[in-house]
Amino acid sequence: MIALVGNPNTGKSTLFNALTSGARAKVSNLTGTTVDVLGGEMALGDQRVELLDIPGTYSLAGRSPEEWVAVRAMLGLDGQERPAGLVLLADAVRLERSLYLALQILELGVPLVIAVNLLDEARAQGLTVDVAAVARDLGVPVVGISARTGEGLDALREAVAALVADPSAHTPGPRHAWSPDLTTLLGEVQALLPAPLQAHGPGFAGIVVLSLDDAEARPAEALDVPAIRAACARHDDPVVELVQTRYRWLDAHAPNWRQSPVSDAHTLSDRVDAVVLHPVSGTLLFLGVMTLVFTALFAWADPAIGLIEDAFGFVGEQVGALFGEAPSPALAIVRDFVVDGLIGGVGSILVFLPQIALLFFFIGLLEDSGYLARAAHLVDRVLRLAGLPGRAFVPLLSGYACAVPAIMATRAMPRFRDRLLTMLVIPLTTCSARLPVYTLIIAALFPATIQGFPLPVQPLVLLAMYVFSTFVTILASIVLGRLALPATESAELIELVPYRLPSLKVVLGSTWRNAKHFVEEAGGVILVATVVLWAMLYFPRVDGHDLLTPEIVAQAEASGLNVDEVANGLALEQSIGGRIGKTIEPVIAPLGFDWRMGIGIIGAFAAREVFVSTMGLVYGIEDADEENEALRAQIADQRRPDGTKVWTPLVGLSLMVFFALAMQCTSTLAVLVKESRGFVWPAFVFTYMTALAWTSSFLVFQVGRLLGFG
Amino acid sequence: MTLDQLEPGQTGRIASITGAGSFRRRLLELGLVEGTEITRKGAAPLGDPLTYRVRGAVLALRRSDARVVEVVR
Known part of the structure; x- marks a missing residue:
């Protein structure tokens, strides 16, 4: 090898x-x-x-x-x-x-x-x-x-x-000679190393001396750091001498290798940089490139995502049909498990691939061409306000499309502490899965216009949710950066590498590997999570028709609902998930939520947008999306036994704040486990975001009520 | 003087790097050793970080980080 x-x-x-x-x-x-x-x-x-x-x-x-x-x-x-x-x-x-x-x-x-x-x-x-x-x-x-x-x-x-x-x-051996003092020191340090490392000679002792300040960068064998430090302290600045001796040798021999010294003459890269780093043209180019990347993730990935969803829907139907028109109850359970649990689960893994592939393709192009380093350089000053380096920008921006590829994209960040901090706050950015939830709530509960207010209300509420999420992301980064991950070293160094034509082969290779990585490493967890959530909303099996009362049937007919679908909604209430929804009602009631919303929140763990179809099921409307007028009407009309409305604009706001802040995405957690090397940080993210979501929604709802918006 | 005080186009020679830890080591290992010529290029649009040419490479350093490098003109 x-x-x-x-x-x-x-x-x-x-x-x-x-x-x-x-x-x-x-x-x-x-x-x-x-x-x-x-x-x-x-x-x-x-x-x-x-x-x-x-x-x-x-x-x-x-x-x-x-x-x-x-x-x-x-x-x-x-x-x-x-x-x-x-x-x-x-x-x-x-x-x-x-x-x-x-x-x-x-x-x-x-x-x-x-x-x-x-x-x-x-x-x-x-x-x-x-x-x-x-x-x-x-x-x-x-x-x-x-x-x-x-x-x-x-x-x-x-x-x-x-x-x-x-x-x-x-193996001609070292080219340069160390001073007698340094030779002695390297010998001393070598003698302090564990036996297997001693075998690598005084050269390895040199590496250990240089790495002494970098706690993470050490061999697995335990080093006697205090003793090595003490040995180094007896010597006058061994780090400088180690590095300087090597560069002295290089600088002394460099004239043999080159006729002329490296000139400071303006290179092609300098001329390009005059435009790319220019305050006006550079800023415009930066905004243009980032808009392109974001549009690709947000919009261009959509047809491919739709295709994957349709393909899995089609396969699911065909497989379901193999079980016949009216299978026995046991066989129906097997059918639903295969179609909704397994096939649906595999689909929910692959549905991430278009965004992952597009993001890594663009990152590869930008990195290889030399622009990614410039982009990091351009925004460094801005991101420093959030305690992050410039390299965090592309991952954070990607979070507004989807946290899964965004967390993977933090790999381009050299320092693990910065990577981790970026990963901890990415789930707070408004990913596209929150959009259907916001759309449904806003359309159902907020008026299009308010008398005396000149602007359309609904788009403003949506915009406010994006501003809110951005604000919280920055704030969380500052707070977590101080409390949970204090920087041991904040110095930033970016090499503005020469511009080069990217190699398509290299870029496509890295795109392919990242996509494969995701499926292999996060795929299993996502599949298991999908199956578990399916089972929670499926078992125990109840025939909802047995729960229909003449009253419910009359009400359903009056609202123009399908009685079979209403029956399925009643069955859902009896499922494990439905019961959990009811059990947690006392916990979520202070936020303005009832147990039906609780079921929706549990369903949303599969993916946030599943909240919409789960609410549809609860209200007896199957396959509802956020544009579904019947679902909007149901939501707007729900009343408590005392006649007051279940869903008010204040409840809607509280629910949107909850969705903005809560960590409800098992796929994001699965990727976090892999990228943060363990379960500790995913558990931390889940805890801090859930606590933040509950507290914020509590404040929104309770303060709103005190102000008379109930 | 320190590196952040070099005006665009000015060249200095590195005298020493103060401070400690891995950032100092990294600068040294990139060739910013005593006697090395370093030229200030420019800055990012917001005035920070600053860019320098050294040993054929272009490095961007935050203004506060550039202060740890002592140079002579």
Whole structure:
């Protein structure tokens, strides 16, 4: 096995795709992280070796488990297979920074081959790199390549074949010498390491010294941190000396590799940046790009979502028909389980795929082209008010379409603390599943106009819900950022990488992997949740017709309702979910809700918009959507035994506030479990959002009543 | 002077990086070591973060973070 390493944005994915062409990449997920390591087969003449694509890194000293992945995979730590050697992909323009990583690898004695990429980009800036001189100074084979055009790849394959054949000829040892003091310190630190880590030599001690301030980025073996700190404290700033010694060596040799120093002349990227980062054109472009991404998620995904829903509806019908016209009661239960539980459940997983695919396609394009870094740079100042970095913008914006792809999109954020904070507040953004709920409530309960008020009331109420959710999201981010996740370090650093033409192959590859990931990892939980919710609203089986009284029938006929559907509604009341709705009534009554709304809230755990069809069932109208006039009329007319209305505008407002704030989406929780690495944070999100929703609705309803809006 | 005081177009040489922790280490490892030339480019439309060219790369740093880097002109 050979591993491919290098700085971010040096074209590593493109090279990986070019070297492993034909073979489908396998994704492996390192325990304790959400980092994907791609593996593929690379042909070397008549033999094949496995090639691992390790996430881009500037250094072997990492600050998060994600960055630590590089070291673990390279050295075969924590039970990983140890690669026979490494291919370092260096960037011809930013050569010293790339070779800084090479020096660290040589210190560790890991067999190495270097490929210098982006020679064409360097040439465009008037830089030529003498790869033979780099090879001479570093003592390992160096090949000049262009991953995009395929130039030099045959020579690279030959170099890798030679590496596999004789790894020991590729470990020339450290190129630079440490000061006597530092050599002593590294020896001391090495002696303090657990035995398996000592074996990696003083080079590994150097990594440990550099990573000492990064609590998350440590090997699984327990380190004696206080003793190592004490050793470092006796030395004058070992971190600076470690890094500086390497860069001194690089800067001393760089003139051998390049005729001219890196010029500050204006590059193509600078000229593009003059427009992209301009206060006026840059802001307009940013708004345009973000509108495009949002429109894609919000509107373009719709036809595909509809198609998936229709397809599963059709399959469900066909399968249901196989059970015959009038199956026995037992067989009817099996039929309903298969059609509504299983087929419906699989449908409710796949229905997320259009938005996930579109979002990751756009993120891939934006990331690869270099714009995503600029977008983060442009909004950094704004998001800092919420205690978040600029990189949180695209995930938060996506939350207004759907929290599931939005939470997955936080993977593009480098610091886990920021990722987690973004994930904790994304469920508060107004996702599109809340829209049908709001539409139904507003249309049924709020007047179109109020006398003396010039604007249409209903659109304003809807707008107010969006503003409210945005406000709460920002507030929650500030509060949770302070209380639950205080930043250990708030410094932000964004590299504005050069603009490049994105590779469609790389972008589609990541789109495909993310979609697959979702189905494999969140799919099971979503399916189980759908089946459980189905069973809760289905069992115990009661024939609603037995519950019909002449009074109910007369009332149903008077309101123009179908008696069979009313009977089904009565059966629903007897189900587990229906009984829970009744049981929780004392808890939700102070919010203005009755037990029927309680059933709707329970049904909404499958997906918030299910509230609408559940309320339809409760009121005896099957397959109702938010545009259903009969359902709107039923809601507006419901009265309590004392004749007062069940649904008033105040109840509607309280219910909308509840839906805005409550964590009622099992799919979001399923994705959170995966992306936050455990159950603790999903449980936290569920608790804080439910508490926030209850308290807010309580205040809305009670204060509204005191003010006379009851 | 500190890095945030460089005007657009001005070049300085890095003297030292104050502060502690992983941010300092990251800046160092990106090549911001003593003696390295760094040129201020511009800023984001809202005036912050600031952009710099160093070792052929363009880095954006928040104004408050740029203060930890000591430069000489």
